Amino acid sequence: MSGFVEKPEPVQVPGLTHLHTGKVRDLYRNEAGDLVMVASDRMSAYDWVLPTEIPDKGRVLTQLSLWWFDQLADLVPNHVLSTELPAGAPEEWAGRTTICRSLRMVPVECVARGYLTGSGLVEYNASRTVCGLGLPEGLVDGSELPGPIFTPATKAAVGDHDENVSYEEVARQVGAETAAQLRRTPSGGEGGAGAQGR
Known part of the structure; x- marks a missing residue:
């Protein structure tokens, strides 16, 4: 058996509907129908999400992703629309949030x-x-x-x-x-x- 040692409760934000809690990211949908991805500081090992977090891991992951999307922009389109913090979102989401087009994975x-x-x-x-x-x-x-x-x-x-x-x-x-x-x-x-x- 594997999964979360302790599954976090999603943050409730007006105008956002919580869709999914993953190993690292939380996924919401905004009123425009776009996806809002928030990278957490959660750590997983061998398919377990552990209770210990790594401070600012989510910000680092988000910035790395954005850097790679920029590097590859002339080769392949990506899903990122914005990195602005949604209205009413907690300040700790700053630097770890991307607003994205909804795509079929x-x-x-x-x-x-x-x-x-x-x-x-x-x-x-x-x-x-x-x-x-x-x-x-x-x-x-x-x-x-x-x-x-x-x-x-x-x-x-x-x-x-x-x-x-x-x-x-x-x-x-x-x-x-x-x-x-x-x-x-x-x-x-x-x-x-x-x-x-x-």
Whole structure:
């Protein structure tokens, strides 16, 4: 079993409807129909959200995401409309809030891997593959790969594990055209999941 050690109560803000409490972010909808994402200071490990927080983690995550969205703006559009604090929101939301277009999420974690480590290393040690892609013998933790590879994973709900999957499994789940677009497009950002449509 996994999930929250102690699930936080959502902050009630006039004009915002609470939709979801995730491992790190809380999601609301405003009266215009846009999404309001608030990055918390929560910390998770092995699919448990722990009671100990890291001060300002949410602000750092939000600023990192915004920096990457800016860096990739000429390659792929993003969902961010504003970083203004919604009227009536608590001051502690400053610097950790993004107002976003509502998109349909593609439930795939899109990872471009240039080095071997983490779950990729575990799979490699068992089968000399990562997400079904064969790799050369003799690689160790931190080895640079011959070239970047697309190593997708499922996008799990709170309490469930993200699991590495093959490209073929992604194509089966979301369709060949969408899978091809995910593989060739720099994806990720907040939460790491690709999105499409409105």
